[in-house]
Amino acid sequence: MLSNGSPTSAVVGRCSLLSNASPTSGTVACVQCPWCRGLDDKVVDSRLAEDGAAIRRRRECLSCGRRFTTYERLEEAPLWVEKRCGQREPFDRSKLVEGMRAATKNRPVTDVALEELAQQVEESLRGQGAEVASQQIGVAVLERLRVVDEVAYLRFASVYKGFEDVGDFQREVGLLTKTTEPKRRG
Numbered sequence: 727m728l729s730n731g732s733p734t735s736a737v738v739g740r741c742s743l744l745s746n747a748s749p750t751s752g753t754v755a756c757v758q759c760p761w762c763r764g765l766d767d768k769v770v771d772s773r774l775a776e777d778g779a780a781i782r783r784r785r786e787c788l789s790c791g792r793r794f795t796t797y798e799r800l801e802e803a804p805l806w807v808e809k810r811c812g813q814r815e816p817f818d819r820s821k822l823v824e825g826m827r828a829a830t831k832n833r834p835v836t837d838v839a840l841e842e843l844a845q846q847v848e849e850s851l852r853g854q855g856a857e858v859a860s861q862q863i864g865v866a867v868l869e870r871l872r873v874v875d876e877v878a879y880l881r882f883a884s885v886y887k888g889f890e891d892v893g894d895f896q897r898e899v900g901l902l903t904k905t906t907e908p909k910r911r912g
Contacts, residue, residue: 757785764789805848808855817851817858819844826867829881829882833875843870876902 758765766788775782781798805817823844830840847866851858862884871879883889883898 757794759787759792760794761792762787762790775872802852803856805852807860807863809860810856814857817848819848820848822863822867825885826871826878826882829885830875830878831870833876833878835878839874843867843874846870872902 759767761862762785763809768788769783769786770786770793773782773785774780776799779799782798783798784793785796804855805835806814808814815819823840826840826843826906827837847863847870849905851862855860868883868886879902880895880898884895887894887898889895889898
């Protein structure tokens with residue numbers, strides 16, 4: 727950083743680096759080519775991706791001429807999960823997707839739909855703060871699965887709520903049908 731507070735430009739290899747701190751942090755203006763490992767590239771196309779959460783850049787390597795894609799995302803603050811036993815661990819979206827995938831096995835729910843559900847759950851959790859209870863995750867998944875597939879909802883609920891017998895399933899089905907079927911007037 728210059729004495730007037732403006733960021734400095736440094737050169738790493740032949741790539742420019744903008745940084746407020748050291749050469750290990752900052753924004754690199756070129757990326758190593760995945761084919762030839764060259765450091766000279768140019769951006770040929772940039773556009774928003776992931777509903778504006780990322781920038782997709784098509785790059786062309788100036789050494790070998792091949793093109794590749796990079797994504798630029800804002801690094802989010804870590805989301806922590808407090809488990810029922812009191813232990814804390816970082817939020818892992820893949821665990822969320824796998825749990826929903828198990829619940830939707832052999833059901834008409836696509837992987838794309840599962841990823842979208844996971845994105846919705848994560849966004850709602852991040853809106854609640856930097857640390858969430860595992861129960862909040864379960865409730866958020868149940869709310870969304872109920873709309874997508876009722877059988878998947880029941881499967882997920884049976885694990886999340888710890889069903890022990892048929893009566894637990896019957897009670898949950900009763901709650902599900904009460905809230906999803908319109909009342910009929912005689």
